Amino acid sequence: MEETSWGTVWITGASSGIGAALAGLMAGRSDRLAISARSGAALGEIAAAAPGMLACPLDVTDRGAVAACVAALEADGPIDLAVLNAGTWALMESADLDASALRRGMEVNYLGVVNALEALLPHMLARGAGHIAITASVAGYRGLPKSVAYGPTKAALINLAETLRCELAPRGITVTVICPGFVDTPMTRDNPFPMPSIVSAQDAAREILRGLERKAWKIAFPRGFARVMALLRVMPDALYFHAIRRFVMKGEIKPSK
Numbered sequence: 001m002e003e004t005s006w007g008t009v010w011i012t013g014a015s016s017g018i019g020a021a022l023a024g025l026m027a028g029r030s031d032r033l034a035i036s037a038r039s040g041a042a043l044g045e046i047a048a049a050a051p052g053m054l055a056c057p058l059d060v061t062d063r064g065a066v067a068a069c070v071a072a073l074e075a076d077g078p079i080d081l082a083v084l085n086a087g088t089w090a091l092m093e094s095a096d097l098d099a100s101a102l103r104r105g106m107e108v109n110y111l112g113v114v115n116a117l118e119a120l121l122p123h124m125l126a127r128g129a130g131h132i133a134i135t136a137s138v139a140g141y142r143g144l145p146k147s148v149a150y151g152p153t154k155a156a157l158i159n160l161a162e163t164l165r166c167e168l169a170p171r172g173i174t175v176t177v178i179c180p181g182f183v184d185t186p187m188t189r190d191n192p193f194p195m196p197s198i199v200s201a202q203d204a205a206r207e208i209l210r211g212l213e214r215k216a217w218k219i220a221f222p223r224g225f226a227r228v229m230a231l232l233r234v235m236p237d238a239l240y241f242h243a244i245r246r247f248v249m250k251g252e253i254k255p256s257k
């Protein structure tokens, strides 16, 4: 079977982890591959290793910078596929809730995607074509312990992607939501808890590439773990809270005296 190839692809959060691995895989599959993140040096090194790869350093929370990047890319040709993958994670319990950390999570993970959508959609809508993939997480399926600064940002992204899918499919634009389980990247390296079924960034990138080729609505992996998380999503609330207390928290968080 012939391999899918793309004209122009833009990947955010491509200086490390999943985004960098995906950029490596997509390098030979696209005419032009633009990679973004804040660290220009890391992007430069990645781009130097592959012809046709272009480093576009930016902070996704900077609405003007995101708009300028999309405008510059579009001036040279249409962006066919955008993988909006930049993200940040902070381990936090509700007892330590810090509004600045929650605000930061929303600004990067959620509004970073919104900034990109604002810049991309007018071009894609005018063409009646394009593919937008948003990296959420299985952590967005239900509220999880210690995820107060992260899970809600990913739940918001899943909800946003559903709305986009409803409204944009009839206008010729494909929307994909990517829901990884645990992936071994700089983001997870210091996690002090067990990470069942963790996969490498390379394996994650391969799963994502396969899903993008199929223009899948959802790319959730690793399959077994993602299925368990999907089951939690539809589980009755009382059963869900009982299961989390018993199997995840295991009495770790003590009630107040």
Ligand SMILES: NC(=O)c1ccc[n+]([C@@H]2O[C@H](COP(=O)([O-])OP(=O)(O)OC[C@H]3O[C@@H](n4cnc5c(N)ncnc54)[C@H](OP(=O)(O)O)[C@@H]3O)[C@@H](O)[C@H]2O)c1
Residues within 6 Å of the ligand: 012, 013, 014, 015, 016, 017, 018, 019, 036, 037, 038, 039, 040, 042, 058, 059, 060, 061, 085, 086, 087, 088, 089, 108, 135, 136, 137, 138, 179, 180, 181, 182, 183, 184, 185, 186, 187, 188
């Ligand atoms: N690892 C997992 O287990 C896992 C599971 C589910 C979902 N995810 C999601 O997968 C995506 C990639 O994460 P990863 O695991 O590959 O972690 P990672 O290696 O830490 O990658 C995060 C990427 O986002 C970029 N980034 C962070 N803040 C940014 C900002 N304000 N503006 C622009 N770029 C920014 C980082 O680059 P700079 O620091 O250079 O900006 C980096 O390239 C994230 O959305 C994450 O939430 C990860």
